[in-house]
Amino acid sequence: MNRALRVFQVNSAFNNDAPAQGAAALARYLNSKEFHATAVSLRHQPESDFTTVADLQHSGIKHISLGMGGFGDVRVLPRLVRLMRAYRPDIVHTHAFRADLWTGIAAKLARVPVFVSSIRGNEWDLFRADHPFLVSQLAMIVSKFSTSLADLLIAVSEGVREHLISVQGISPARVRVVPNGVDLERLAQPRPHPLMVRQDLSMPLDAVLVGTLAVFKARKGLSYLVEAARGVVTRYQQAHFLLAGEGPERNQIERKIMRFGLEKNMHLLGFRPDSIALLDALDIYVLPSLFEGFPRSVLEAMALGKPVVATDIGGSREAVLHDVSGLIVPPKDPQGLADAICRLIESPSLRKSMGEVGRHRVQEHFNARVNAQAHEAIYRELLQAKGYNYIQ
Structure with missing residues (x-):
């Protein structure tokens, strides 16, 4: 043939x-x-x-x-x-x-x-x-x-x-x-500068942006992320959490945010067609899921040089090298999630080094x-x- x-x-x-x-x-x-x-x-x-x-x-x-x-x-x-x-x-x-x-x-x-x-x-x-x-x-x-x-x-x-x-x-x-x-050519296409994205979202200049892309379903673990955010914001007022996506659990997550008094620091963005530009504007990417196959959003965040905090599930543990390109925490553990996020917030140099390792890891393997x-x-x-x- x-x-x-x-x-x-x-x-x-x-x-x-x-x-x-x-x-x-x-x-x-x-x-x-x-x-x-x-x-x-x-x-x-x-x-x-x-x-x-x-x-x-x-x-x-x-x-x-x-x-x-x-x-x-x-x-x-x-x-x-x-x-x-x-x-x-x-x-x-x-x-x-x-x-x-x-x-x-x-x-x-x-x-x-x-x-x-x-x-x-x-x-x-x-x-x-x-x-x-x-x-x-x-x-x-x-x-x-x-x-x-x-x-x-x-x-x-x-x-x-x-x-x-x-x-x-x-x-x-x-x-x-x-x-x-990851389609690296797609990620290399022109997009708004991260500072423009931050301005469009009305984020403070000193904000440390922690974000995730997810369908709002229980298995995505967003409820645990809200609980973790409460602990993080108590220690670092400059932390802002961006949750992009839609789904059946959105109203429940919104009510929990209000109950915890996190309206000023936790932002539900809805569906974002500019997901790559949003990822590029983040300081930390977090995946609190209860189970996943091999999360593409984690790979895209790594490809953009972002340190990742992810739960110890499925493909996340295969993509993220713990303490090297990011931090792995147990699922359903808000305190562990909060501690990992705080560790990255307090160390810009650690964020940078982990992000660079993650970027090279995706380029070579994923x-x-x-x-x-x-x-x-x-x-x-x-x-x-x-x-x-x-x-x-």
Whole structure:
């Protein structure tokens, strides 16, 4: 075979969330002489998602939206089958649970040679945390079936790999680890200066900005961050906490902030399309989550030279070197979180040194180009195992 291999990168939608950004970066960074990528969104793409789609199209990558409604919209299955039969991809790669089921079935019906699925978190824990019991049980059944369709599961961290093997019963031979990668070229694009961002947010000149990007859900641990902030502000009035995001727990977090009297030092910013500019304006990035796969926001903060305080969960402990590029604390421990933040507030030199180590660590180990090269090797291996007369 001497043509470029056709690869479908499939996601629920190519919007601005972390899985979509990862899938889009992979599509862009695959070697175009060897792989021809197409981005496929199952859902209709609203206008707010056009930035990611425009980035794909600017890179010469075709984007196709199949207009699926809810997860149970079975009409997407024949659309997928027709699309695969028309384009004849050599590889189909999904990047989200919502995409796995229908895409996996369609790949089998269309006789696609290789179907792989990226698993970006401990899915069964997520189901239990985000849904009622019966819904989570049904989701786990669907997950078990959809993962059985894949030739290989690509875990974003060793923690996710261990979950797949020990909790979901997946054979170790069917799981490979490829850590998330940051799109360093995206981070290098022009953006407002950090001082301008601080001014726009009306932050005091001497403010030490501690921030996080998160969906406001219980599993993100934001309630513990509010408790930690109370202890931090008691010691350092110049500490200001910026929480960017939306979600079902927002009102509860807002009430807790008011109850603790933190309105002047804790700011809920809502959804921020300028998340990179916001990260760059921070002095400290904090991730208080109760569980994660491999948090992209931590990698982006590290790439921007920010020291990180993160809970000892999943990919965070793999990304952040404790006492070297940041500080790792136990989950659900507001006092530990507060102590770590205070340690960084009181030492600008420590913040700078940890930030520099983190920046170099991402450049060497967690960048999108390295991530794409690892996927290319997996694609080749799987095609050769299927008997493809593969010529590099």
